[in-house]
Amino acid sequence: xxxxxxxxxxxxxxxEWIRVEGADAVVGITDFAQSQLGDVVFxxxxxxxxxxxxxxxxxxxxxVKAASEVYAPVSGTVVEGNAALPDHPETVNxxxxxxxxxxxxxxxxPSELDGLMDKAAYEKFVAELSA
Amino acid sequence: MDQSQDHxxxxxxxxxxxxxxxxxxxxxxxxxxxxxxxxxxxxxxHTRAAAGLFDVSHMGQAELVGDDVDKAxxxxxxxxxxxxxxxxxxxxxxxxxxxGIIDDLMISRPAESGREKSLVLVVNAACKERDFAHIxxxxxxxxxxxxxxxxxxxxxxxxxxxxxLARLVPAxxxxxxxxxxxxxxxxxxxxxxxxxxxxxxxxxxxVPNAEAVxxxxxxxxxxxxxxxxxxxxxxxxxxxxLCLYGSDIDTTxxxxxxSLAWTISKRRRTEGGFPGAGxxxxxxxxxxxxxxxxxxxxxxxxxxxHTEIQDGNGRRIGEITSGGFxxxxxxxxxxxxxxxxxxxxxxxxxLIVRGQAQxxxxxxxxxxxxxxxxxxxx
Numbered sequence: 445x446x447x448x449x450x451x452x453x454x455x456x457x458x459x460e461w462i463r464v465e466g467a468d469a470v471v472g473i474t475d476f477a478q479s480q481l482g483d484v485v486f487x488x489x490x491x492x493x494x495x496x497x498x499x500x501x502x503x504x505x506x507x508v509k510a511a512s513e514v515y516a517p518v519s520g521t522v523v524e525g526n527a528a529l530p531d532h533p534e535t536v537n538x539x540x541x542x543x544x545x546x547x548x549x550x551x552x553x554p555s556e557l558d559g560l561m562d563k564a565a566y567e568k569f570v571a572e573l574s575a
Numbered sequence: 576m577d578q579s580q581d582h583x584x585x586x587x588x589x590x591x592x593x594x595x596x597x598x599x600x601x602x603x604x605x606x607x608x609x610x611x612x613x614x615x616x617x618x619x620x621h622t623r624a625a626a627g628l629f630d631v632s633h634m635g636q637a638e639l640v641g642d643d644v645d646k647a648x649x650x651x652x653x654x655x656x657x658x659x660x661x662x663x664x665x666x667x668x669x670x671x672x673x674x675g676i677i678d679d680l681m682i683s684r685p686a687e688s689g690r691e692k693s694l695v696l697v698v699n700a701a702c703k704e705r706d707f708a709h710i711x712x713x714x715x716x717x718x719x720x721x722x723x724x725x726x727x728x729x730x731x732x733x734x735x736x737x738x739x740l741a742r743l744v745p746a747x748x749x750x751x752x753x754x755x756x757x758x759x760x761x762x763x764x765x766x767x768x769x770x771x772x773x774x775x776x777x778x779x780x781x782v783p784n785a786e787a788v789x790x791x792x793x794x795x796x797x798x799x800x801x802x803x804x805x806x807x808x809x810x811x812x813x814x815x816x817l818c819l820y821g822s823d824i825d826t827t828x829x830x831x832x833x834s835l836a837w838t839i840s841k842r843r844r845t846e847g848g849f850p851g852a853g854x855x856x857x858x859x860x861x862x863x864x865x866x867x868x869x870x871x872x873x874x875x876x877x878x879x880x881h882t883e884i885q886d887g888n889g890r891r892i893g894e895i896t897s898g899g900f901x902x903x904x905x906x907x908x909x910x911x912x913x914x915x916x917x918x919x920x921x922x923x924x925x926l927i928v929r930g931q932a933q934x935x936x937x938x939x940x941x942x943x944x945x946x947x948x949x950x951x952x953x
Contacts, residue, residue: 460918482610482614482615482616482806483614483615483616483617484876485616485877485900485902486876486877486900486907488876504876506876507615507875507900508615508616508619508806508807508810508899508900508902509609509615509806509809509899510879511879512875520889530875
């Protein structure tokens with residue numbers, strides 16, 4: 445479910461997206477990631493106040509088939525976990541870059557964003573994975 | 576996916592899977608559909624509500640022939656083979672001299688005249704080379720094993736499976752659960768087994784490789800039927816409390832520990848005469864140190880295979896062997912081994928999921944009721 449905000453997203457090789465909104469950023473998993481996972485049946489989001497390091501484990505997403513980690517794209521402190529997600533994990537499938545967001549992060553080192561992929565680079569990365 | 580796919584074998588239905596948009600994965604040396612565009616969750620629920628078609632052609636099919644084939648087979652399994660009536664199927668296990676399980680399998684006695692000295696075997700894909708070598712070697716001189724690599728195996732499972740198959744093979748409707756017969760399906764010679772791995776009514780259909788795609792397409796063209804991948808096959812069998820070889824049972828688990836004592840008849844308990852009978856019969860009489868049980872995590876988080884099980888004091892008492900999300904249960908379900916003192920239904924357990932303690936309890940299997948077909952006889 446691509447939406448018009450996708451152009452503002454930055455992406456990781458682990459298939460997380462991050463969207464900066466002022467001093468904070470919103471994090472979720474990409475449409476490609478949800479399609480690979482299949483039906484999401486369980487989500488665990490981090491609690492507010494939790495300190496995350498770039499590349500560190502931040503959340504858990506499970507499909508019928510398997511459990512996967514969601515990693516923090518950049519370092520920061522969790523401002524809010526998406527409280528609606530544990531009750532409606534299927535939102536990750538239906539709206540991965542919208543209502544299916546995982547957590548909001550107060551960035552501790554915004555320059556880390558420079559190391560992430562933009563939309564074109566991520567699409568190329570995914571195309572190469574699928575080839 | 577990766578280079579190892581290059582070495583995978585394909586089943587006769589490969590082209591059908593690809594044409595229907597399946598995601599293929601390596602399983603037991605075969606390229607197999609893990610899911611179709613419907614997705615694991617809906618495939619699972621569709622099978623419980625209507626009918627699902629599964630390619631299980633990777634499984635090993637064979638026929639064992641010998642003058643004394645029942646007695647010969649009984650030297651390798653604790654199941655009662657002599658007691659099998661013509662057309663009947665039995666679930667049993669091949670055991671090691673130490674009482675472990677080499678594989679679980681289905682053994683059928685064909686009902687057709689002229690095949691009184693035959694048994695029809697269906698074994699697990701990942702075990703078939705080892706099983707067939709073992710059976711051939713152990714029974715050399717007493718019975719001859721012929722592999723049926725020329726036949727595909729298609730499972731049709733679900734509450735509508737009988738309606739669907741009876742449309743094409745009228746005699747399928749009256750078959751009892753755990754019986755087999757040969758018949759003709761759209762001009763193809765088939766062996767029907769009324770059995771399966773989902774807990775639902777259904778059939779497994781052995782069909783010549785050359786006819787497999789045509790027969791599968793005919794079945795899939797019935798309005799009740801959807802193709803179902805290995806992902807849903809696993810969640811269906813887990814909810815049904817059925818063992819997956821290599822996860823829930825293996826050479827380190829005995830049939831008694833695995834809660835499969837029901838597969839050993841009174842006569843075989845008395846007479847023994849199968850590999851590992853000493854240990855297995857001793858455990859039957861005196862209890863086993865651990866038991867396979869159903870486990871229900873009380874929270875939402877699924878507990879997967881190899882999750883540690885602890886008692887209330889933090890002592891390790893066992894391990895999950897299969898676990899995940901049960902789409903029909905609408906929550907996490909699991910199976911595993913616990914020390915026998917903790918095997919009673921309702922016993923509280925602690926699961927260590929990602930380093931955190933999660934409450935769980937022993938639950939009776941199956942998680943979803945079996946819906947097997949029996950003709951009413953009064």
